[in-house]
Amino acid sequence: MTHLVILKNVENKTKKWFDKRYQLKEIIEENVTNKLIPRGLSWFGCMGGLALVAFMIQVGTGIFLIFYFVPSLGEAFNSVKYIRHAVPSGWLIQKIHAVTPHFMITLVFAHMLRILFKGIYKKPRELHWVSGASLLVLTLILCYTGSLLPANDLSYWSINPVGNEVGMSAMATGYDEGVISSRGFNAVYALHIACIPLLMCVIMGFHFLMVRRTGVSEPL
Numbered sequence: 001m002t003h004l005v006i007l008k009n010v011e012n013k014t015k016k017w018f019d020k021r022y023q024l025k026e027i028i029e030e031n032v033t034n035k036l037i038p039r040g041l042s043w044f045g046c047m048g049g050l051a052l053v054a055f056m057i058q059v060g061t062g063i064f065l066i067f068y069f070v071p072s073l074g075e076a077f078n079s080v081k082y083i084r085h086a087v088p089s090g091w092l093i094q095k096i097h098a099v100t101p102h103f104m105i106t107l108v109f110a111h112m113l114r115i116l117f118k119g120i121y122k123k124p125r126e127l128h129w130v131s132g133a134s135l136l137v138l139t140l141i142l143c144y145t146g147s148l149l150p151a152n153d154l155s156y157w158s159i160n161p162v163g164n165e166v167g168m169s170a171m172a173t174g175y176d177e178g179v180i181s182s183r184g185f186n187a188v189y190a191l192h193i194a195c196i197p198l199l200m201c202v203i204m205g206f207h208f209l210m211v212r213r214t215g216v217s218e219p220l
Contacts, residue, residue, distance in 0.1 A: 047111035054104035
């Protein structure tokens with residue numbers, strides 16, 4: 001019991017120390033703990049928030065996979081096998097990371113269809129639609145680049161048609177006679193783990209800021 005009391009005192013003092021310097025308590029209460037849910041909000045109206053949860057799951061599982069995945073053409077496939085068969089709970093985390101993007105795309109599509117059919121994209125919320133459409137495109141690209149990284153048969157059949165369609169296979173996809181180059185593979189890896197997620201975070205920040213300012217039908 002004495003240890004619990006000491007820990008509680010340390011926790012309270014730490015909270016007070018941070019609150020005196022950053023005034024976080026008032027911000028959290030105003031925007032989170034004391035924030036009321038708008039009337040008439042249904043689960044179908046929460047698709048955007050659920051897509052954000054899916055994105056956070058992707059980030060969390062992706063960070064775990066980075067520690068074990070080897071971004072090399074010769075080692076990528078074997079490193080995925082190692083994660084699935086040798087790392088504790090690796091098969092579960094890898095499967096969650098592989099399946100969640102499909103739910104995320106479905107949620108984003110459902111969210112945008114609701115906005116479209118209800119006409120919520122109209123003035124003064126045009127930028128909501130633009131930023132949301134940008135996030136949809138980035139989500140699709142994120143899912144596509146992720147499908148290339150295991151360097152398996154699916155990766156080949158995913159990238160080869162795209163290279164042929166754009167007519168610049170060597171430049172656009174890094175292909176040389178049907179085999180992806182190391183430079184192209186590294187570019188896909190960099191896009192997947194850094195460039196696209198960071199860009200999505202920036203756009204999501206603006207998107208949620210605009211939603212908080214104008215709301216769906218009124219300011220939230």
